[in-house]
Amino acid sequence: MEIKIRDYQTADCSAILTIINDAILHSTALYDYNERTLAAQEMIFEEKLQKGFPVIVAEMNNEVVGFGYYSEFRFREAYKFTVEHSVYANKNAIGKGIGKLLLTELIQLAKAQNLHTMIGVIDSENTNSIDFHKRFGFEEVGFIKESGFKFDRWLHSVIVQKML
Numbered sequence: 513m514e515i516k517i518r519d520y521q522t523a524d525c526s527a528i529l530t531i532i533n534d535a536i537l538h539s540t541a542l543y544d545y546n547e548r549t550l551a552a553q554e555m556i557f558e559e560k561l562q563k564g565f566p567v568i569v570a571e572m573n574n575e576v577v578g579f580g581y582y583s584e585f586r587f588r589e590a591y592k593f594t595v596e597h598s599v600y601a602n603k604n605a606i607g608k609g610i611g612k613l614l615l616t617e618l619i620q621l622a623k624a625q626n627l628h629t630m631i632g633v634i635d636s637e638n639t640n641s642i643d644f645h646k647r648f649g650f651e652e653v654g655f656i657k658e659s660g661f662k663f664d665r666w667l668h669s670v671i672v673q674k675m676l
């Protein structure tokens with residue numbers, strides 16, 4: 513099945529929101545407690561695009577089955593060559609190469625924007641994502657213990673980094 517990677521359009525947001533809200537309700541991949549509204553999510557992407565950061569989607573059979581983006585890691589000026597990214601595939605389409613295409617494209621885009629390094633902040637329980645990132649040359653460079661609290665337990669964040 514062909515997977516196409518393209519730029520995000522506002523019309524994609526509803527399919528993306530389904531992926532995000534599922535992760536919010538059923539996983540520790542996202543540290544939100546409550547589902548997001550469509551308007552809130554559209555605004556989040558709009559802000560990234562306005563700052564010149566990419567938001568991309570993966571499409572299969574004309575359906576959005578994954579998305580990725582990056583934006584500033586932290587807000588102070590000296591961080592301007594560092595970005596933090598996210599990649600998600602629809603849970604019904606895991607392991608089909610969607611994440612690989614999205615992350616490969618984000619790395620290419622970051623290099624083209626002359627960025628220096630990419631950071632991922634991953635919940636320590638999400639070993640799938642940590643292992644997935646290592647395939648792309650990301651290294652574990654940090655561990656922030658008990659940085660989150662969700663589902664009545666403390667969560668730890670693993671920081672992964674790739675030098676571009």
Ligand SMILES: CC(C)(COP(=O)(O)OP(=O)(O)OC[C@H]1O[C@@H](n2cnc3c(N)ncnc32)[C@H](O)[C@@H]1OP(=O)(O)O)[C@@H](O)C(=O)NCCC(=O)NCCS
Nearest residue numbers: 541599600601606607608609610611612634640641643644
């Ligand atoms: C992490 C995620 C984006 C990976 O996407 P995916 O589409 O399932 O992964 P792919 O099918 O593209 O796999 C790409 C490569 O990573 C490898 N890989 C994927 N999952 C892996 C795992 N759990 N362990 C080891 N390798 C893994 C694949 O074998 C493949 O390698 P190959 O090209 O050598 O065959 C996806 O599982 C996901 O969205 N998970 C839920 C949300 C999430 O955790 N997002 C990240 C938040 S930081």
